[in-house]
Amino acid sequence: MRRLGCWLLLSVAIGGVLGCASSHATPTASDAGADLDAPSRPRDAREPAPFDGTPPRDDAGTATSTECDALSRASCERLETCTYGVGVAHDFGDSAICVARTAAWCRALETATGTTVDPMVLFGCAEAIRAAECGDFLYDAVPECRFVGTLEPGERCIIDAQCTTALCAGACGTCTMGGPMIIVGEGEACAGHLMRACDARSVCVGLRGKGSVGVCRRLALAPGEACDRALVTAPTCDAKYGLYCDPETSACAVQTIVPAGAACAPPSYAPAMVCAAGARCDEASATCVPPLADGAACGLGTYDVCAWPAACVPSVDGAMRCVLPAETRLEDCPAWGA
16 A cells, blocks of 8 residues: 555555465455465464454544554555565565554544545545455555545645545645546557556556557566566566566566565566565665664665655754654645645
């Protein structure tokens, strides 16, 4: 949910080593709240108990931390079941951290200027996530979770939910309308020189040089499905589902999670191995570099990445630090989006 509103960067937005198996079934709506035929694992003793369906509030009728926890649990459960067991390990490390970090993002939804989110909206989002198709969840397309605010394009913002367009161009950014490209769907013509780009769930297949035109085709969603990393004859695999295109078999397989410090391949190569717990693959060293902790100095290098949902913004002491959205103040970053 790379991140909801970058649910998960967002996005996107993903320990033990998870192998690939061709027997996995493609995640569907019928998997809502249930385990996939993904690699089995014992239930983590720290994992919160299932939400009982009651939206908690304080005496003033505002959302409590328990309500954000409910939304977070729903999100983390779906991230696990929709990605063949890869998503939670890749983005957070384990389910307890996933719930805690997503709850930290959720708590900014009611406090940031311009947001219109209330306790029942959060409750409705949590319930909708449990019933959503995996594709809708992974691509932030659950209608009940599209939080629209009151700030107009050009006004300063911290999170997407503050904006009438539901799109904030970065923490300490501005509300935006999005890019100039024309977004087209599966089966439609696509080409950069025509300003026609495929939607997020599709990729342009068949481009063969400058001035050529391709066709948007849906990314492959299941282990064993045919793929082409070069995008000449077929689409590649959807990394949001925890898949990569195996060059030896030209078929999708489940990614393997590797810990911080381990060898990895940059994301641009659609790697078989991806870093655990929100770590990023450093191209220079080809190793997994963990994200920075909340409050840490940032902006010092290409791979200085804060642990989601924190972002690298000016803090109260004037230094660039990893700050959670609920603690980010626009007055601390007047030069951004001014």
